[in-house]
Amino acid sequence: MNRLTTNPFRNLLVVGSFLVVQSLTSCHSQESKADVAEADSAPEATEVFALQKGKLSSSLQVPGELVAYRDVDIYAKVSGFIKTLYVDIGSEVTQGQLLAVAEAPELNAQLSSAQSKLKAQEALSIASKANYDRILEASKFSGAVSKNDVDQALAKRNADLAQLEAARSAYREVADLRQYLQIRAPFNGVISARNASTGAYIGPSGKGSEFPLFVLTEQKRLRLVISVPEAYTGYVDQNETVSFSVKAFPDRKFTGQVKRQAGALDKRLRSERVEVDVLNNNKKLLPGMIAEVSIPLPTRTSTFIVPKSAVVNSSTGVFVVKVTNNKAEWIPVQKGLEADEKMEVFGKLNEGDQLVTTATEEIRDGSPVTPAKAASNTVQ
Template sequence: MKNQRVPRSSQPSMHINQTDESLFIHNRMKVIAFSYIVIALSVGALSSCSSSEQADTNRKKTGNSKQATKPSYRIATVSQQRVGQTIQLPGEFRPYQEVSIYPKADGFVDKVLVDRGSAVRKGQVLMVLDAPEVEERLVAARSNTLKAEALLVASREHYRRLKASSKIPGSVSALDLETAYARMKADSASVLGEQANYRALARLKSYLTVRAPFDGFITERNVHPGALVGSGAKMDRPMLVLQQQNRLRLVADIPEAYSVGMREGETIAFTVSAIPGKEFKGKISRRSGSMNQQFRSETVEIDVDNTSRRLRPGMFAEIMLSAEGTPGALAVPNTAVITSTERQYVIKVQDGRAQYVEVKQGQKSGDMTEVFGNLRPDDKIIVNAREDIREGVAVL
């Protein structure tokens, strides 16, 4: 029993079972690999089909876009007309008259009869200065004048009597007569000098009473009673500032391109930002007649009635200037002008082809602009001009 062996016939049977199992696994793996290959080929075929369809679609789109971007030109005719333009320019109101009142004589301020905002009339007393030494000098000048006049009366009478006596031969010498005449002339000159001195001191005294030179309003007051005023006081500011405000000057700088067509007496409309919704009018009264070298503009003054005093000196205004355009100028649509870094030009249609024509722009109004160049009325130009339109290309 101990040496009992397994029968040999049972071992081949086990080997056959193991071999069948290996073959089964091997065949299974081949089937799986084949399935993967089939799936990969199917996906590749589908991808190639979709790619070809996408390429066909792209070709169709490209062909359609090329047909859509075929250039089209809009043609217009050059016209001869004035291109009017309305522009807005800034302006500033200034008083029609303005004066800074300084003292004409040295003295102390005695009375100040007006203040800031006071309305005054021409000749009205504004201030009174006190200078006692002026009064004393005036009295002395009056006394000297009376003394000189008395001496003149005496010398004139003395000469008259000597001249009457000289008719009797030998009674009066010729030398005495000439001396008396010279004395009379000297006294006459002395009287004239003393009278002139008296008048000067009287005028100086009148300067102590400060009067308004014209109707207006006091806009500044810088002194009070007791202050020392005069040229010797080295005043940095005036005693009073007087402005005429019932009439104003609207000052504006007009560019040279528009100043040529302006006329004196022309009515100008303007608005003031501080008074919205209100339009004012004035007339061009004065022009400088020369161009500002820095801004290339001409200074123009417009007189504005301001009886109601709604406007104030120093306010800013917006002037609405209507330019009539340049006589004889040619006009084209704004889009017809091409501006590059080197030049300005329009594209003219000559014998069905594009031709560049250099121009200079003038005034603009709406969608039209003035041009100056080698153009004539009724010439054909491209309205929708672009820089990529080459010269000589067929247009029509």
């Protein structure tokens, strides 16, 4: 037999010591697990900021088209043939300048006929007036002429006067038509198209002239036509300055002033037509150019400004996360202007509310939150 079996007291002592050590180890292990579990359940600190009001200046980038301030197709008023052309494509003309002269021999014949009728009617009118004067003078003597003769002479004189006025009108009409053989510029501009040559037949649109003789374009002043989306129409005002660029001069910025607003939305595009007047004295800009337009959109009143990261766009709506008594609260909001990673928001919010700087759907409504102040105010 060994010594352990011969000494029962010593064996009991060894077993008891082993049990005490095992118990202490087990307690220490349980305490460590509890500490780890408690650390895991504690929420991490979440960065928040104090909500403040401010004014956010943004800009709207939209495409636009440059069109001539005035652009007109010039047709011949009467039919004829081109006798002389005085301008060509690119010619700069002034109002009233002679562009072309046409000839129409039949108009000359009509004018001569009208002139002859006018002279004949003048002679008849003179004769009827003289006859009436003689009869009227004779009627002053008793029994010389009857009153009926006087009335008939007066009627003949008035009828001949009316015919004389008609002849004069007919003569003026033909004379005015002859004036249309001289084709003149209605305003200052540049001839941007010419569709006729010397000897070509001309006439009113649809009567021998499918295309206009000339297209006259005003270039020193242009219209910049843009379509402003419905959500931004309230930010555009009369006489507001906008800037734009064109592909022909990518390194230059041009400006113009808002002068005309449609006052109604296009039913298809849901946008308002806005026209901007652009001075173009050097004629570098051309009608038809496509422009990239920047429209300033300054806020008129102070609104709540937050970082874009504070706004959550979810399938249930748009909201920010407000921290109240260390609890998360989803606050539905509507978005406004955006600029420089900031955004206007509108909702049931008050100045000084604590909002989560980087909000996500993982921060559930009502979940515990440990706020941590941001290092700097992100909404200034």
